């Protein structure tokens with residue numbers, strides 16, 4: 001009695017995402033995105049997602065004769081999930097079919113397929129992101145782009161024991177052997193998805209830190225897989241380079257500048273991944289509240305719960321409109337806005353994902369805490385996007401540097417936020433207070449203010465009044481510190497119904 005039913009076999013395309021797809025230039029992809037959501041939320045896909053997570057990958061370093069093989073054994077469900085992402089073009093859509101709105105369409109597809117399993121999206125993201133970096137060298141790009149589009153995958157190896165954020169501390173050595181080829185010697189402390197065909201690797205060449213393309217094979221020895229908090233379906237390894245053949249990508253000494261395009265695109269994917277997490281969390285929470293009664297009434301009809309659900313919904317919708325607006329900047333080639341906006345959104349949306357997942361889990365009570373529920377996985381996976389491709393402080397300091405060195409970025413970003421001026425008094429006041437410079441002590445706070453301005457301005461311009469008014473009131477006005485502290489006067493029921501239709 002009084003138990004919920006699985007939230008499966010549902011149409012996961014919500015109005016906020018559908019409207020954003022249309023607005024940002026990917027109206028043509030709506031049915032594709034809907035299909036990806038229907039399949040990802042099917043009982044079959046959910047079962048594959050659980051199975052891939054439970055049957056963890058196993059590293060096979062040697063064959064029975066002692067020869068190195070460096071293979072990873074993966075559950076068939078992993079392959080089902082990965083094939084589902086590749087067959088929908090999530091790894092390469094904008095490169096395979098560069099029509100207007102392709103990055104936005106891909107963002108929508110990624111938002112959906114992440115619902116099946118977040119781990120598989122890691123190699124998918126890295127492959128998507130590797131292409132713009134490979135294009136630095138037209139010869140290398142001509143060789144690899146078609147192979148990646150066809151479904152071979154690309155990874156990255158930057159992090160070493162002594163430094164992940166600070167890649168300039170890398171000591172992996174690249175010894176030139178002629179004709180743009182090098183041999184790599186050294187160790188990488190994190191290298192996700194060993195089955196990738198190629199890896200973009202940073203190493204010290206005679207001319208300084210440089211970027212290389214390495215094809216998996218001899219001289220690349222995977223030592224062990226990480227025993228991780230989350231994304232347990234995804235093999236993340238430690239790897240030793242013992243003379244692996246590497247091709248220089250870009251110029252010697254320009255490694256960071258070369259790989260930055262890959263980094264920027266993976267940061268966009270961190271934003272999309274965290275948005276997907278929030279969307280799932282609030283949808284599961286609302287679903288449960290519609291099926292569970294306490295103290296004589298359905299949870300979804302009780303004001304204290306409506307406040308929590310509506311607050312989670314606001315965060316999810318704000319993330320959705322932000323992620324898709326950002327994706328459009330990748331379609332339009334608006335580089336100043338793109339780089340600045342991506343860093344700000346990456347900081348804030350990835351930071352919000354973990355408390356969001358925890359609060360959504362709590363809405364399910366004890367049922368949210370057991371492993372048969374999707375909530376523990378959602379919570380375990382949530383912190384990753386915050387760490388990867390720039391942890392909180394690193395991103396905040398990146399924005400600080402961009403403020404000083406790239407004034408075009410701030411100008412483009414503020415101009416975007418200003419488009420909503422006059423639409424909400426709290427937002428207008430917030431825009432007047434936006435920081436123009438930061439120091440390391442105030443960096444996080446400043447980035448938070450910029451992120452809120454961006455989200456509020458998008459909602460004021462595009463969301464129904466109950467959503468935008470509530471967001472501005474809660475985030476720029478009288479809201480509290482945890483989810484579920486929306487101020488009086490908010491139409492919580494309208495926000496909840498918009499987020500998950502009551503069928």
Ligand SMILES: Cc1cc2nc3c(=O)[nH]c(=O)nc-3n(C[C@H](O)[C@H](O)[C@H](O)COP(=O)(O)OP(=O)(O)OC[C@H]3O[C@@H](n4cnc5c(N)ncnc54)[C@H](O)[C@@H]3O)c2cc1C
Pocket residue numbers: 155156157158159162163164165166190191192193228231236384387388389390391392393394397
């Ligand atoms: C599941 C998973 C998969 C990964 N896959 C890959 C992969 O495929 N390839 C790869 O190259 N890497 C990968 N990584 C590594 C990841 O990119 C790094 O962990 C990340 O960049 C942080 O680097 P670090 O671990 O060395 O931490 P550090 O750089 O030591 O940072 C530790 C803390 O210090 C803070 N900090 C750093 N600098 C400053 C500063 N100047 N001021 C104040 N605070 C600062 C950071 O914000 C962070 O909170 C993966 C990590 C995980 C968890």
